[in-house]
Amino acid sequence: MKNKNAAFLAQAAMIGALYVALVYVFAPISFGQIQFRIAEALTILPVFTPAAIPGLFVGCILGNILGGAVVLDTVFGSLATLIGAFFTWKLRHAHPLLAPVPPVLANTLIVPFVLRYAYGIPLSIPFMMLTVGAGEIIACGLLGMLLYYALRGRREALFGEQH
Numbered sequence: 674m675k676n677k678n679a680a681f682l683a684q685a686a687m688i689g690a691l692y693v694a695l696v697y698v699f700a701p702i703s704f705g706q707i708q709f710r711i712a713e714a715l716t717i718l719p720v721f722t723p724a725a726i727p728g729l730f731v732g733c734i735l736g737n738i739l740g741g742a743v744v745l746d747t748v749f750g751s752l753a754t755l756i757g758a759f760f761t762w763k764l765r766h767a768h769p770l771l772a773p774v775p776p777v778l779a780n781t782l783i784v785p786f787v788l789r790y791a792y793g794i795p796l797s798i799p800f801m802m803l804t805v806g807a808g809e810i811i812a813c814g815l816l817g818m819l820l821y822y823a824l825r826g827r828r829e830a831l832f833g834e835q836h
Contacts, residue, residue, distance in 0.1 A: 681723075684722055684724035685724040685726075685727045685731070688732060689727075689728040689730075689731045689732035690732065691712075691732070692732025693732050693739065695710075695712035696733075696736030696739070696740055697739055699711045699712070704741075706801060708808050709812060710812055711816065713754075713808075713809060713813050714816035714819075714820050715732075715820070716758055716761055716776035716813050716817060717761065717772055717817035718758075719758045719761040719762035720764075720772050721824060722833075726762055729758045730751055730754060730755040733750065733755075734747060734751045744791075746787050746792070749787045750787055752783070753779040753780045754776065756775065756779040757776025757777070757778070757813075760779075761776060772817070773810075773817045773818060776809065776813045777809040780805055784801075785798045785802045786798065789801070
């Protein structure tokens with residue numbers, strides 16, 4: 674049991690650190706009214722391990738803090754990632770193409786309100802839903818699925834036995 678807990682924490686920490694690194698390296702496109710957060714491709718990882726759920730959540734919090742996000746963005750943007758990761762994990766036994774849907778929906782529905790009320794961006798909520806949603810479709814849907822297909826045959830070697 675101790676080894677499972679250590680493995681879980683190590684996986685969560687590595688996923689969180691990778692998320693933070695990707696947000697930081699790609700900071701110019703990770704924030705703002707039109708954003709393309711490459712780190713969101715990692716939201717596919719709950720299909721492989723439940724450790725990705727806290728890893729992505731903490732990684733998003735830290736990425737937002739390091740990126741200079743305001744408190745409302747740090748809280749609600751990170752909650753959107755948490756919701757997306759949790760429901761991706763819930764869909765882990767469904768068709769793989771459904772895995773990116775929860776983070777795309779969570780961010781598309783939550784982040785535009787954060788942009789409007791935390792940053793005062795004057796664009797309409799529906800327009801920002803379109804721009805955030807498009808960025809999420811590319812990051813989670815396209816890049817996330819590429820990551821999924823690159824990792825799927827290596828599941829046990831990378832993440833151990835998962836239940």
